[in-house]
Amino acid sequence: MAETLLRIRGLTKAYPGVVANDDVSFDIREGEIHALLGENGAGKSTLVKMIYGLVAPDRGGMELRGAPFAPGKPSEARRAGVAMVFQHFSLFDALDVAENVALGMENPPKARDLARQIRDVSETYGLPLDPHRIVGTLSAGERQRVEIIRCLLQDPGLLIMDEPTSVLTPQEVDILFETLRKLRSEGTAILYISHKLEEIRSLCDHATILRLGKKVATCTPSETSARELAEMMVGSSFAAPQARAHQAGAVRLELRGLTLPAPGAFGTPLRDVSMQVAGGEVLGIGGVAGNGQDELLAALSGERLAPAGSVWLEGRDVSREGPVARRDAGLLTGPEERLGHAAAPDMSLIENGVLTASRRKRLVRRGFIDWPRAKSFAEDVIERFDVRTPGPHVAARALSGGNLQKFVMGREIVQEPEVLVVNQPTWGVDAAAAAAIRQALLDLAAQGAAVVVISQDLDELMQIADRFAALNEGRLSPARPVAELNIERIGLMMGGAHDLETAHAAK
């Protein structure tokens, strides 16, 4: 049995309003690939920041090879043999590979020696990279190799990798995995952070699962099914949802095979998304972040036009209509990003009210803005949603995240939409305010509106949704009534089903 390399004992870190890590303990052995698994916001990042010396724990401690280990800054962690490859690279586009590597080292060797070392390492570990290439010309996968090589040159005992495959192509993922296996065979321990279950099952020796800042379990992923992993990730505190009495009316919003290419290099394409939402019901859409949530919202709000015949509102094809026409027709939306997307940071709350309510609330007459009316609309939202602000003239960016969220959610709900689609409606909002927003969404549905809530908070979805569907790589699963759901089914819908599908294909 291999020796323990890093022993983590009771690490706790609290931020105002949230405990990011609560008494987390586990061991990483020499020469193993150890997965750190959890949903967004489970506390993975905070934990590795503590190991890498970026954040100091409130309580608890670590031992490295039996000696106390409490790095005050990353350079101390590096000296002790801990290296980290971040999800977002810190490289200079205008410099070449060798120069970038040198910038990240404590005592860089001479340029010619360094170039030779880079070649050696890149050959040894199967990471093809020319030290004289300019970084600006490299692909995301090649940039990651620069970061990895920078770490390997310091001969680390523990290599931390934060969601390394999120920016890679499948071929690049294969190359990376070969490298990681080779490192393991040479005795380097790797802490591998991810929420992709199949990757972890094929690569990792052990997995520690975090949920809401607490360690749920440590298991051997190759002996655990993807479904079981998903269940542990989502949590056993899952309360069986109750069927809520509601009377579904006629279908108000319908998607028919909506397919849209990815908006940018790191966007997610929407693949054949179909759904129906009736008046009076709440459809909850779950899924891990980055599986098409933003893209789905943009296609519904009208920011991105969809192919004709794919978006139907009250039986009318609105695919080719922009946000203004869709609002007129009763379809309102609330994007996830508050500052800069749902609201203009430097504009007042009054002006931010005009942003989406100008026509439905008749704040504009013959092209001229009725400022007194706009002010009373903003005041109405502030009062009904208990937005804490000195007044409606305050700039949006001066509000706390939770208060601004209440304002932008309230702005749409006060307009009494026929169909409302919101993404992460209670993200960063305190518990009382989150409950108020959820209640407002339920009230809206009770009045006959069709409500779609996209969220990564499963508890929230179970609490308010009548039916549940999950987004996975831009595909939307068929919606099921929440009363029929159990944790196993949800795990399947959120990723398990897709994993099984590929497993079948492999056979």
Added chain:
Amino acid sequence: MIRLEKRPQPSQAWTLATPVLAVGATMIAGGILFAVLGADPLVAIRTIFWDPLFNPQFAGFTRPQLLVKAAPLILIAIGLSIGFRAGVWNIGAEGQYIMGAVCGAAAGLALYPSESVLVFPLMILAGALGGWAWAMIPAVLKVRFGTNEILVSLMLVYVAENVLASVSSGLLRNPEGRGFPGSRNFRNWEAAHNAELIPGTGMHWGVVAAFIAVILAYVLMARHIQGFNIRLTGEAPRAARFAGVSPARIVLVCLGTAGLLAGLAGLFEVTGPAGQISIDFNSGYGFTAIIVAFLGRLHPVGILLAGLLMALTYIGGELAQLMLGLPGASIQLFQGMLLFFLLAMDVFTNYRLRLGRAEVA
């Protein structure tokens, strides 16, 4: 250590104070510059800022010049400011100004020697259209192909300058001018002359147009939904798209308006103070208007005041060259300082200065 800390929201007081502080700082730095050049700094500053308005010897001549110089600056700057608010960077107003003058003059000269009252309105229309069309080139290229409007509009200034040189010695040359380059003089043609409306004040149709533009721009930006959309696009492009604003439309509207107003300024200049199309007709109003727009905080009333101030430094600068023998370049340097200090002071609107060591977070 000095640290800048972002304010929760832009400071109202600093927004108003920065132009005043910038003018003050320019006077101090400019005074040092003039002293180094061997002039008495106090006399130089007085010659630039005071004498053009109140010196009994020159004021009679220089005071009307204030409106004559300020009008094109204000007219162009108003147009530019609308685009700058939306993040549309039209740097080519000088070219739009030239093309407005050329097109307006050409439309008039085609009718020479008609004495119809319709000649001047027709010229105004042609001038506005000329400037608009010239601005549509970068606008359409940006919308269709995503080109950079800064580069395209700036390049088109040099094209316009060559068009100007060509027509003043070719197409629009005065047939009775004994072969000298330059068009007929509009001052000698009643129907096309943009004359002083009230003698001795410098008030001409261009000044009237500038005042109307200030009022309309104020109403547009403060009250109208289009003005709101323009500001929204500049402040938060994603939020603007979410609100349903078409970015392409904003580009077309902003560049079009700026071109239209610059073209008008060119037309009023060529038919009035300049009098004719000539190779050296343009005098940099289109570029100075950029400074005026920023000096006026992109606000219509601010631009009105900034235009008058800038006109004053022009007239006073000429006076200083004449009276004190200061080189022309030093006057341009002085005007450049004004923009430099304004932009530097601008930081304080959004940031607070903190002295002392940064706390470890």
